[in-house]
Amino acid sequence: MKQFISFIRKEFYHVFRDRKTLLILFGMPIVQILLFGFALTNEIQHAGIVICDYAKDETSRKIISKIEASNSFEIQKMLPDHAEIEKSFLQGNTKLAIIFPENFSKDLGHQHKAQVQIIADASDPNTATTLTNYATNIIMDYQQELSNERKMPLSIVPELRMLYNPELKGAMNFVPGVMALVLTLVCVLMTAVSIVREKETGTMEVLLVSPVNPFLIIISKAVPYLFLSVINLIVILILSVTLLDVPIKGSVVLVFAESVLLIITALSLGLLISNVTRSQQAAMLVSMMGMLVPTMLFTGFMFPIENMPVPLQFISYIIPAKWYYTIVKSIMIKGLGFEAVWKETLVLIGMASFLLLVSFKKFKTRLNEDA
Amino acid sequence: MIKEVVIKAEKLTKRFGDFIATNEVTFEVYKGEIFGFLGANGAGKTTAMKMLCGLSSPSSGHATIAGYDIYKHAEDIKKNIGYMSQKFSLYEDLTVMENIRFFGGIYGLTPKHLKAQSDELIETLGLQAEAKKLVTSLPLGWKQKLSFSVAVIHEPKIVFLDEPTGGVDPVTRRQFWDLIYKAVEQGITVFVTTHYMDEAEYCNRISIMVDGSIRALDTPSALKQHFSTGTMDQVFYQLARGAQRKAD
Amino acid sequence: MRTLRFLLQKEFKQIFRNKALLPLIFVAPILQLLILPLAADYEIRHVRISIVDHDHSTISQQLVSKITASGYFELEDYSNSFPVALNQVEQDRADLILEIPQGFERNLTPYSKNRCNTISRQ
Numbered sequence: 001m002k003q004f005i006s007f008i009r010k011e012f013y014h015v016f017r018d019r020k021t022l023l024i025l026f027g028m029p030i031v032q033i034l035l036f037g038f039a040l041t042n043e044i045q046h047a048g049i050v051i052c053d054y055a056k057d058e059t060s061r062k063i064i065s066k067i068e069a070s071n072s073f074e075i076q077k078m079l080p081d082h083a084e085i086e087k088s089f090l091q092g093n094t095k096l097a098i099i100f101p102e103n104f105s106k107d108l109g110h111q112h113k114a115q116v117q118i119i120a121d122a123s124d125p126n127t128a129t130t131l132t133n134y135a136t137n138i139i140m141d142y143q144q145e146l147s148n149e150r151k152m153p154l155s156i157v158p159e160l161r162m163l164y165n166p167e168l169k170g171a172m173n174f175v176p177g178v179m180a181l182v183l184t185l186v187c188v189l190m191t192a193v194s195i196v197r198e199k200e201t202g203t204m205e206v207l208l209v210s211p212v213n214p215f216l217i218i219i220s221k222a223v224p225y226l227f228l229s230v231i232n233l234i235v236i237l238i239l240s241v242t243l244l245d246v247p248i249k250g251s252v253v254l255v256f257a258e259s260v261l262l263i264i265t266a267l268s269l270g271l272l273i274s275n276v277t278r279s280q281q282a283a284m285l286v287s288m289m290g291m292l293v294p295t296m297l298f299t300g301f302m303f304p305i306e307n308m309p310v311p312l313q314f315i316s317y318i319i320p321a322k323w324y325y326t327i328v329k330s331i332m333i334k335g336l337g338f339e340a341v342w343k344e345t346l347v348l349i350g351m352a353s354f355l356l357l358v359s360f361k362k363f364k365t366r367l368n369e370d371a
Numbered sequence: 372m373i374k375e376v377v378i379k380a381e382k383l384t385k386r387f388g389d390f391i392a393t394n395e396v397t398f399e400v401y402k403g404e405i406f407g408f409l410g411a412n413g414a415g416k417t418t419a420m421k422m423l424c425g426l427s428s429p430s431s432g433h434a435t436i437a438g439y440d441i442y443k444h445a446e447d448i449k450k451n452i453g454y455m456s457q458k459f460s461l462y463e464d465l466t467v468m469e470n471i472r473f474f475g476g477i478y479g480l481t482p483k484h485l486k487a488q489s490d491e492l493i494e495t496l497g498l499q500a501e502a503k504k505l506v507t508s509l510p511l512g513w514k515q516k517l518s519f520s521v522a523v524i525h526e527p528k529i530v531f532l533d534e535p536t537g538g539v540d541p542v543t544r545r546q547f548w549d550l551i552y553k554a555v556e557q558g559i560t561v562f563v564t565t566h567y568m569d570e571a572e573y574c575n576r577i578s579i580m581v582d583g584s585i586r587a588l589d590t591p592s593a594l595k596q597h598f599s600t601g602t603m604d605q606v607f608y609q610l611a612r613g614a615q616r617k618a619d
Numbered sequence: 620m621r622t623l624r625f626l627l628q629k630e631f632k633q634i635f636r637n638k639a640l641l642p643l644i645f646v647a648p649i650l651q652l653l654i655l656p657l658a659a660d661y662e663i664r665h666v667r668i669s670i671v672d673h674d675h676s677t678i679s680q681q682l683v684s685k686i687t688a689s690g691y692f693e694l695e696d697y698s699n700s701f702p703v704a705l706n707q708v709e710q711d712r713a714d715l716i717l718e719i720p721q722g723f724e725r726n727l728t729p730y731s732k733n734r735c736n737t738i739s740r741q
Contacts, residue, residue, distance in 0.1 A: 175652065182648035192645070194630075202458030209424050209454040209531075211446060212477050212622055220626030224634055228644055236648055244652070464636050465629065476625035 035297065035312075044307055046074040046129050048093040055104035062276035063116075063142050064279045067098070072134045085119060090336060091162060095121050096131045104146060108146070113155050122162035123333040124173050127304055133159055164333050171244040176328040177301025179236055183229055184266045184295050189272025189287040190225045196283040199274075214363060222267045229263045230256075249335030255328060258341075261348050262324040268355035269320075275362040295321045323347050374401040376435075377529055377560045378423065383432035385418050392418040393597075394583040395432065400529075400562060407557060407571050408564040409603075410580035411611060416564040417457075417533060419580070423562070424454055424531050437528045440533065450479070453522040453530035457537065458513050461521065463507040467498055470506055471521060479524035492520045495553075512543035516550055523554050530554065548573050563578040571603040579610055586610045669696040669704040669713040676724035686717070692724045708738070 015021050046244055049067065053060050062142040067073050076094060079085060084358075088094040101107075107114040118135055120128040136158050142154045165172045198204040233256070242244040248255065270287070277283040296302060298316035305316050316322045323344045330336040338345070378400035385393040393415040400406045410416045411530060421427035426443045434441045437451045454460070461470050471492055475485040493502055496516055501509060510516070515535065523530050532551075536544045551573075553559055563574070571591050573579045578588040587594055587610055591603060598606045630655045634640060668686065670680050695713040697705060707713040718736035 178648060178651050186644055186648075189736065190640075201463065202456040203460055203462060205426065205456045206454055206460035206474075207477075208426055209449060209452070210474075210477050211449040211479070212626070216620070216623050220623060220630050223627060223706060224630045227636075232645060232648060235645065236652060239649065239652055256693075462629065462633070464633050469629075471630065473625055473629050477622050479621070 011196055017237045023125060044127060044130055044134070044304065045071050046306070047095045047127070048076045048078045049073045049074060049096045049098065049131075049135075050079050050085060050088045050094050052079045052085060052097065052099045054102040055100040057105040059105045059108060059146070062359055063100075064138060066142060067135070070134070072131070082281050089119075089121050090116030090334065090340060092291060093126060096135060098135065108154055108156070110123050113157065115157050115159055117159045117161065119163055122165035122168055122172075123329055124304065125126060125162075125165055125168035126173070128165075129168065132158075149309045164335075169245065171240070171246050172329075172333050175236070175240045175244060176325050176332060177299055178260070179233065179259070179327045179328060180299050180301070181292075181295055182232060182236065183262050183324075184321045185287070185292055186232065187225050187229055187263050188270040188273065188291050189284065190228075191221055191267050192273040192277070192283040192287050193280050194225075195222050195271065195274035196277055196280050199278065200280060215360070218271060218360065220362065221369055222264075222271070225270075226260070226263055226268060230260070233259050246332065247335075248332050250331035250337060254338060255331055258324060258331070258345065258348070260329050261345070261352060262320060265320045265348060265352040265355060267294040268352060268359050272355060272359035272362065275359060294319055299325045301325060320348060320351050323351075376400070377402045377438075378406075378434070378436055378562065380419075380434045381432055383419060383434055384430050385415075385422060385427065386430040391583055393422070393478045396580075396583075396585055398578055398585060398588055399561060402528075402560055403458050403555060403558060404575045405551065405561045405563065405573065407574035407577035408562065408580065409568065409571055409577050409607065410564075410566065412566055415583040416580050420533060420562070420564055422532055424452065425449055430443055451528045453527040455518050455522040455526065455530070455532045455535055459518040461506045461514060464505060466503050466505055467509070467517060470517070471524065474521045475524045480525055484604040488524050492524065496502070496520060511569065512539050512546070514549055515539060515543070517545065519550055519554075523559055526557070527559065529560045529562060532561065534565055535563065536565065536567065544570075561581045567606050568603040577603075579607060582610050623718060666692050666715055667695040667713045668692045668715045668717060669698070669707050670694065671698055671701050671704045671718045672721040673699065673721040674719050678724040679719045682719065705738075 015025070051064055051067070053064065064075075068075055073096070077088065079088065079097075082097075082099050085094075085097045085099075088097065097119040099119070101117075104114050104116070112298060118132055118141060120132050122128040139156050139158055143154055162168060195204075198207070204217075208214065237248070237252075237255075241248060269291070273283055273286050273290070277281045277286055294315070298305065298312070298319045299321045300316065305313055305322070307314070327344045327348075328343045330341050334340075376399050376457055378398075380396055380398050382395040382397055383393060384391065384395050396415075408416045408420065416420055418427065422429045423436060423441070425441065425448055429441070436448045439445075439447045439451070441448060462473070467472065468489065471489045472485060475488055480488060496513070498513070498517070501513070506514060506517070519530075519532070519535065522532075536547055539547070548570075551563075555561060563570075567572075574591065576588065576590050577594070578585045579594075580586070587597075587606070589597070594606050595601060595603065598609050600606055600609070670683055670686070672683065683694075683697065686692050689692070692715075696704065696707060701716070701718060704716045706715065709715060716736075716738040718738070720735070723735070
């Protein structure tokens with residue numbers, strides 16, 4: 001028994017003297033609670049909505065003011081023509097559109113029944129469903145009010161249209177997310193581990209003493225994983241298109257080009273990690289903890305980023321996968337072209353260049369210090 | 372007869388913050404010598420060697436390797452030296468042949484020359500049966516010999532060996548030194564660091580480093596005479612008695 | 620350049636010889652792709668509902684048929700007694716209780732509100 005207690009005591013010493021373990025032990029639960037409590041919610045607030053009011057009468061205006069008052073929606077624009085609705089969706093932030101037909105009030109008065117059209121951006125089917133429900137509830141509320149006022153049963157029937165993803169398939173959301181996750185993770189992890197392995201076994205030293213240009217060493221580490229990732233991408237795309245019915249409405253070439261961009265960014269990140277870690281285990285740990293968890297949470301395919309508190313939204317801005325996810329969704333599900341995603345592409349290019357520069361410089365300095 | 376100097380170090384110094392790992396180290400190595408760089412662990416030998424190889428840049432001081440300035444012509448130096456690291460610098464998950472081909476290739480050997488050298492190497496080491504086996508399956512002594520042979524496959528002017536004989540039995544060590552002698556016969560200069568004092572006897576001249584500085588530099592017999600002892604161990608003991616740095 | 624060729628050859632050999640690596644790289648994403656959409660589908664189905672009908676009128680029965688036909692619910696029980704339904708929820712045999720009060724049909728006029736009780740398990 002005494003032996004057992006000495007072992008336990010020794011273990012406690014180990015744990016409390018190791019700062020890193022303590023951090024994980026106590027820090028993680030706190031972070032998780034904060035994150036899951038505040039940030040990761042499926043409740044949507046301030047969603048962008050555009051309204052096309054052909055009726056322009058008291059009833060439609062009452063509904064519109066209810067929408068305005070609601071926390072869930074933020075009216076971006078009152079559109080004069082429903083033809084502009086598509087553009088508003090494509091340009092990005094609009095998630096829902098409501099059209100009041102010209103005869104709205106008249107129909108309510110004479111036939112006791114009127115229609116309203118609700119159009120939702122269903123490339124994220126969960127958000128679309130939620131928002132449509134919110135809107136429908138507001139309309140139903142008003143319907144009840146008006147019915148009581150006029151002492152007559154009225155019905156306002158919302159006609160729903162789900163854009164881009166009429167069947168509300170969750171895969172539309174997930175496939176680009178998985179693509180982002182897989183490409184990022186594999187490249188970061190593999191590159192980091194591969195380079196650190198050479199440092200561990202001592203072969204990196206030999207390479208550095210040889211006349212080989214260090215730049216070539218890095219390229220030789222990156223190219224195989226670039227190649228494998230592209231193959232991976234092809235497999236994922238084929239599976240998605242055949243098994244999951246996910247379309248590639250836009251240009252396949254563009255999807256590949258953007259993917260290569262993300263791959264390069266991830267490879268540079270892997271290189272950076274390899275510069276600061278000394279063992280394969282450490283490299284793996286940093287890659288997984290530092291990349292897997294943030295990428296999963298902050299890319300936007302599991303939890304909508306717009307619903308997170310602003311400081312966390314900023315975190316998502318530095319995750320390359322987040323930009324890639326937006327780009328790929330726009331191209332694959334909405335069928336957009338380069339003009340729609342050039343901003344995000346620029347961000348990715350910026351990240352890739354920055355990371356490449358920093359990690360290569362660090363690599364050269366490392367040469368001089370401890371090889 | 373004027374001996375050709377292949378390594379010339381002048382006041383080579385390496386500082387890490389306040390800590391001076393290598394302190395104004397000055398010496399010359401002549402062509403065809405086996406030059407031993409002795410010292411306890413932590414004395415600064417590996418740091419000094421890394422500076423000579425181009426793995427580390429000096430904080431101050433100067434050196435010339437094979438006639439090339441280490442600051443200005445680092446690339447040329449690399450083409451003319453070979454290196455064997457403490458951990459044997461071989462890829463365990465590649466075969467013997469693949470390792471030989473790889474290192475020969477990156478040193479720029481032409482395909483024909485590479486083939487000739489590889490065949491000869493395998494012949495000399497007697498590794499015909501193992502040529503297609505993964506290096507990880509070789510016993511330690513063979514890995515060591517292979518590692519050395521690979522380090523000189525491109526017939527460099529100088530080969531740097533960092534503690535090459537760790538962990539092997541005396542017989543294997545003897546065989547290893549036979550290989551070194553063969554290389555010297557072909558005109559290669561050997562610069563070897565070690566903390567085994569008895570290996571000093573195999574060298575033409577040795578230097579002994581204590582606490583970052585060279586405390587002695589001469590042939591083994593001259594040193595033994597100077598310190599009036601019969602073994603290099605004793606020589607080292609007398610020099611290192613006052614050493615500040617403990618082994619790491 | 621030759622050097623790059625040698626380096627790349629070495630890298631590829633090392634990767635393909637590593638038996639654990641390749642499967643990991645290719646299988647993981649495929650698994651994720653197939654499992655995630657199924658697992659994280661937010662549409663809620665198979666809600667087990669226990670209906671307590673105090674009215675037993677045509678309307679209340681029409682309501683019940685509509686609910687069961689919707690595909691979102693599974694009728695766990697149809698009874699008279701609220702305690703029975705509550706018990707089912709407590710024993711984790713039902714997720715939701717719908718209680719239709721007596722006089723449901725009678726009170727249903729064009730412009731009055733009618734109440735039904737729903738109690739769901741948290």
